[in-house]
Every structure is written in C-alpha cells, then in structure tokens.
Amino acid sequence: MPEPKALPIAARSVGCPFTPATELYDMQKQEELPRVKIPSPLLGEFDAVTVTRYEDAKNVLGDPRLQMGFVFDPDAPRTMLNQPGNLLNYNGADHSRLRRMLTASFTVKRVRSLRPMIEGIVAAQLDALEEEGPGADLVQVFSTPIPTHVICELLGVPYADRADFQRRAKVGLDVNTTREVQIQNLADMDAYMSKLVAAHRQSPGDNLLGGVVRDFGAELTDDELVGIGNMLLIAGHETTASMLSVGTALLLQHPDQLALVRDDPSATDGAIEELLRYCAPATIMPRQAATDLCVRDQEIKEGERVVVSILAANRDLGATDQDLDTLDVRRPPQAHVTFGFGAHQCLGQQLARMELRVALPALFNRFPTLKLGVPQEEVDYRTTALVFGVHRLPVTW
Ligand code: HEM
Numbered sequence: 001m002p003e004p005k006a007l008p009i010a011a012r013s014v015g016c017p018f019t020p021a022t023e024l025y026d027m028q029k030q031e032e033l034p035r036v037k038i039p040s041p042l043l044g045e046f047d048a049v050t051v052t053r054y055e056d057a058k059n060v061l062g063d064p065r066l067q068m069g070f071v072f073d074p075d076a077p078r079t080m081l082n083q084p085g086n087l088l089n090y091n092g093a094d095h096s097r098l099r100r101m102l103t104a105s106f107t108v109k110r111v112r113s114l115r116p117m118i119e120g121i122v123a124a125q126l127d128a129l130e131e132e133g134p135g136a137d138l139v140q141v142f143s144t145p146i147p148t149h150v151i152c153e154l155l156g157v158p159y160a161d162r163a164d165f166q167r168r169a170k171v172g173l174d175v176n177t178t179r180e181v182q183i184q185n186l187a188d189m190d191a192y193m194s195k196l197v198a199a200h201r202q203s204p205g206d207n208l209l210g211g212v213v214r215d216f217g218a219e220l221t222d223d224e225l226v227g228i229g230n231m232l233l234i235a236g237h238e239t240t241a242s243m244l245s246v247g248t249a250l251l252l253q254h255p256d257q258l259a260l261v262r263d264d265p266s267a268t269d270g271a272i273e274e275l276l277r278y279c280a281p282a283t284i285m286p287r288q289a290a291t292d293l294c295v296r297d298q299e300i301k302e303g304e305r306v307v308v309s310i311l312a313a314n315r316d317l318g319a320t321d322q323d324l325d326t327l328d329v330r331r332p333p334q335a336h337v338t339f340g341f342g343a344h345q346c347l348g349q350q351l352a353r354m355e356l357r358v359a360l361p362a363l364f365n366r367f368p369t370l371k372l373g374v375p376q377e378e379v380d381y382r383t384t385a386l387v388f389g390v391h392r393l394p395v396t397w
Contacts, residue, residue, distance in 0.1 A: 052312035069288020085227020151236030156207030242389035271329035
C-alpha cells in the first residue's frame with residue numbers, strides 16, 4: 001500500500017510532527033498567495049488559494065463573502081458537504097438560524113456546570129488506566145474515552161455504541177478515502193442517528209438532543225436533527241481526543257513545562273491555550289468566494305476556493321516578536337485560530353477547554369512518573385487526516 005498523502009497545506013517538518021514544513025514558512029514569506037492542490041474524496045483534487053499568515057486567516061474567516069461553498073442538491077447522494085443540519089454547510093441567515101438553537105448549550109456558564117460530570121469521567125478513566133498498567137495505550141484508555149463519554153452524556157447518545165460511531169468519525173475525517181466510502185459511511189451515520197432522533201421525538205430526554213427537540217422540534221426537520229446530532233457527535237470527540245494525546249506526547253518531551261501543568265493550578269489555563277496553539281488538531285478551513293474579491297491585494301474570482309492553514313497561521317513568525325516555534329506554557333496568551341474565527345468559530349470551544357483543563361493536570365498528578373513507552377521517534381503520528389493526532393500513544397509509569 002502506498003503511504004497516504006499528507007495535505008500539502010498541513011505538511012509537517014520531517015524531524016518534528018508539531019512543526020510546520022519549511023514549505024509552509026516559505027509560503028508565509030511570499031508576497032503572492034500561492035495556489036495549492038488539495039486532495040478531497042468528495043470534491044476531487046481542487047486548486048485553492050492558500051492562506052498561511054495569521055492576519056490573512058482572520059480576514060478570510062471574518063469575510064461573509066468567503067463562504068461554505070457547497071450547494072444543496074436534494075437529488076445528489078448525501079455527503080458531509082450537503083448534509084442538512086451541519087452548521088459547517090450553511091452561510092448567513094440560514095447558518096444563524098441553526099446556530100442560535102445550539103448556543104445556549106455551550107456557553108461558559110453552561111459548560112462550568114458540566115465540570116463535576118467531566119471530573120467524574122476523568123477520574124473513572126484514570127482508574128481504568130491504573131488497572132491496565134503499569135503500561136497502556138493512552139489513546140485507548142484515556143484520550144478517546146473522556147471526550148467520547150462527555151459528548152455522549154451531553155447529547156444523549158448511548159456510550160455503549162461508541163465503537164461504531166468512533167470508527168465512522170475516523171473514516172469521515174480521512175482524506176485518503178474514496179467518495180463511495182464517504183457516501184456509505186454517512187448513510188451508516190445517518191441511519192444510527194435517525195433512530196436516536198425518532199426516540200427523542202417520541203420522548204425528549206433531559207439532554208441536548210432532547211432540549212433541541214423540545215424547544216425547536218417544530219421548526220426542524222428530522223434530517224436537520226440528524227445532521228445536528230452527527231455534527232456534534234463527531235466534532236465533540238475527535239479533536240479533543242487528539243489534543244489530549246498529542247498534548248501529553250508534547251509535554252512528555254518538555255518535563256519542565258509538564259511539571260508546571262502538574263503542580264501549578266494557576267498555570268493551567270495559559271498552558272492549555274499554548275498547547276491548543278501549538279498542537280492545533282483541526283488542520284484546514286476551506287471557503288469559497290461568493291463574488292469577485294481581494295485577499296490582501298490579490299484578486300480572487302467568484303467560485304474560487306480559499307483554504308486557511310491553521311498549522312501555519314498559528315506560527316506566523318512575522319506577526320509577533322515571540323518565538324512561536326518554541327512551546328512555552330508560561331508565555332502571555334498568543335492569538336491563534338485553533339478554533340477558527342468569525343461566524344463558524346467553534347461552538348464547542350469552552351467545552352473542549354474545560355475537558356483539557358480537568359484531564360491533563362489530573363493525569364500528571366495521578367501518574368507523576370508517566371513516560372513514553374517507546375522511543376520518541378517511534379510515536380505513530382496521524383499527519384494525513386483532517387484532524388492531526390496520534391494513532392497510539394504507549395505510555396508507562
Ligand atoms: C480541541 C478541540 C476542538 C477543536 C480544535 C475544534 C476546532 C474547530 C474549528 C477550527 C472549527 C471551525 C471550522 C471552520 O471554520 O471551517 C470548529 C467548528 C465547530 N466545532 Fe469545534 N473544535 C473542537 C472541539 C469541539 C467540541 C467539543 C464541539 C462540540 C461538542 C465542537 C463543535 C463544533 C461545531 C458545531 C462547529 C461548527 C460551528 C459553525 O459552523 O457555526 N468542537 N471547531
């Protein structure tokens with residue numbers, strides 16, 4: 001089997017998977033925005049104007065003329081790109097209408113009220129890790145179960161069904177699959193979520209799906225509810241799981257910084273923000289020009305695609321005098337686009353932050369001698385998917 005291709009605008013340094021490839025830094029220095037070929041199972045390979053500087057990223061993501069450019073065609077096979085209910089497929093008023101129905105579930109206050117539930121789930125996984133040890137795969141026993149369990153509790157999805165929906169989430173985010181595989185995968189996801197939506201229509205539970213059915217059920221089609229459920233289920237566990245794994249892998253390479261996360265609660269929030277900037281699990285944000293326009297001084301024609309490289313924009317070496325290539329959990333907070341920017345900025349970012357703030361210090365406190373179970377260079381990073389991560393993270397203590 002040929003080695004799967006990494007996305008060119010999420011390419012990483014040969015020596016360090018956390019560092020952007022030199023080609024990305026070269027693009028950042030160029031006056032002209034480069035056009036790069038992006039592989040996509042659903043759109044085929046397409047050309048996209050590529051944005052790698054932080055200010056350009058904010059301008060693109062904040063410009064309502066640069067849109068989620070996918071047109072609904074009810075006769076076309078259902079894919080992630082034309083799925084009703086998925087906020088990432090909508091623009092303008094259609095997007096606001098749906099997003100408004102969900103925002104109350106993700107406010108800082110609401111997420112704060114979830115802390116005891118998150119702490120309980122983290123404590124249970126730490127027990128499971130201890131039982132498995134003194135060696136285990138952190139991905140299997142810690143990083144994946146925690147956000148999966150949290151989103152199941154929040155949404156009202158049975159945790160017992162996780163093996164199937166986790167597998168489907170991985171397929172959905174893999175750019176090295178085919179269109180046919182993606183269509184079948186989404187059909188399976190929809191079939192599963194349709195049953196849950198029907199159950200909540202019948203008897204809305206005391207959870208997010210139940211709340212949306214109760215408050216907005218009359219305004220939403222079943223298809224929209226299915227799309228909302230699928231979007232939250234995937235978005236709610238894959239990226240946070242990745243952050244828990246790669247954040248741990250990175251801190252194990254920097255014991256002095258790990259010690260701060262372990263021992264100094266006042267350092268936690270800043271440290272998590274620096275890890276989010278440095279590890280950024282989501283790699284790209286695509287948009288399409290709804291009209292002719294300019295990015296910087298460069299003309300973009302209606303219909304042209306523009307793609308923001310999160311990896312590069314978070315390391316814009318021209319934007320600050322800080323050494324952004326060095327991990328420094330004590331540095332003053334640096335702006336980043338790990339959660340995007342503008343109308344589509346991540347709805348679940350406060351929840352993700354809360355999970356990371358609870359889980360990482362708890363891990364290092366419970367296992368103060370935690371170390372990698374394999375040499376650093378043998379850690380199997382996932383650099384070819386839309387979400388950067390690690391396949392396995394053997395640890396010991
Ligand atoms: C570390 C964890 C996470 C990261 C790095 C992340 C990253 C992102 C990014 C970059 C976007 C914007 C995409 C774009 O503009 O093209 C986004 C959107 C979104 N995220 Fe997250 N996310 C995380 C966790 C979560 C969680 C826990 C949830 C929900 C439970 C969630 C739900 C969503 C939703 C619904 C959107 C679409 C918002 C919209 O289009 O209005 N995310 N996320």
